[in-house]
Amino acid sequence: MEMDRRTFDTFRKLIYDKSGITLGEGKEALVSARVGKRLRALGYDNYKDYLQFLTGDSEESESEFIEFLDVISTNVTSFFRENDHFVFMADYVKRMLSEGRDKVRIWCAASSSGEEPYTLAMTFLENATHFHGDCKILATDISTKILKMARAGRYPEAKMQGVSPQLRSKYFTHEGAGANKVYTVSDTLANMITFKRLNLSKPPFPMKGPFDLIFCRNVMIYFDNIVRKKLMDEFSRLLRPGGYLMVGHSESMAGMLCDMDTVQPSVYVKG
Numbered sequence: 001m002e003m004d005r006r007t008f009d010t011f012r013k014l015i016y017d018k019s020g021i022t023l024g025e026g027k028e029a030l031v032s033a034r035v036g037k038r039l040r041a042l043g044y045d046n047y048k049d050y051l052q053f054l055t056g057d058s059e060e061s062e063s064e065f066i067e068f069l070d071v072i073s074t075n076v077t078s079f080f081r082e083n084d085h086f087v088f089m090a091d092y093v094k095r096m097l098s099e100g101r102d103k104v105r106i107w108c109a110a111s112s113s114g115e116e117p118y119t120l121a122m123t124f125l126e127n128a129t130h131f132h133g134d135c136k137i138l139a140t141d142i143s144t145k146i147l148k149m150a151r152a153g154r155y156p157e158a159k160m161q162g163v164s165p166q167l168r169s170k171y172f173t174h175e176g177a178g179a180n181k182v183y184t185v186s187d188t189l190a191n192m193i194t195f196k197r198l199n200l201s202k203p204p205f206p207m208k209g210p211f212d213l214i215f216c217r218n219v220m221i222y223f224d225n226i227v228r229k230k231l232m233d234e235f236s237r238l239l240r241p242g243g244y245l246m247v248g249h250s251e252s253m254a255g256m257l258c259d260m261d262t263v264q265p266s267v268y269v270k271g
């Protein structure tokens, strides 16, 4: 079903208002293909009726909005994605603990299906031998559907590529065999993480902080500079002085750093 310009603009505005995600010009084909999927799944034969349902304030409309956002944005993620950030983190954890810190707070914003916060937990534990303090990881995402998957912490063999055999046996149990093998995160990892829904485009957030580390990777790419700047100000409020912010490798925050400095591309420190 073809989408005319006005309908596209209505969807585009709705997506921006609700999630901060900016759909650039020339995305009509992508939007109409993806929205078309939802229309067919729900049995609508025109965009107008679907839009009316989507913008309603029933619980069904709200949960459809999550499905809708899921088809528009991408949840792609993986264990140890952009690994240099975890090498950096390993170093920082050792440094923090050698200074006697016994309370560590980490926020994984846009945690998708959980691979990233579980990687954070493994990286912390692997570098925090003899730590008897308290390390908590907050993992947030806008999608309740993806958060449910993240909480379940179950990953097929194909998703486990980045996890070494040693880490698999230490932090996961598994069932099945070969390509059907499914890994489940251990309680040790699960107990460190709290998953919560949070819309990054609507600061200020209810957390007080301060966080030692914030990972906000591969989501700001969907936002425009207005949303990014607000988010950067909020990260700055929530970071401890000396704490670090990691963003995706293809996301530059130059020009909106507020009281943060660049340590290396995609790693910033709060001054």
Ligand SMILES: C[S@@+](CC[C@H](N)C(=O)[O-])C[C@H]1O[C@@H](n2cnc3c(N)ncnc32)[C@H](O)[C@@H]1O
Pocket: 019, 020, 021, 073, 074, 075, 076, 077, 078, 081, 109, 110, 111, 112, 113, 116, 140, 141, 142, 143, 146, 198, 199, 200, 201, 216, 217, 218, 219, 248
């Ligand atoms: C491409 S994934 C990135 C996952 C992970 N951070 C990584 O780098 O592997 C983007 C995630 O951002 C989430 N997202 C999109 N818009 C959001 C918003 N406004 N607030 C919070 N999360 C959002 C999506 O649901 C998705 O899970």
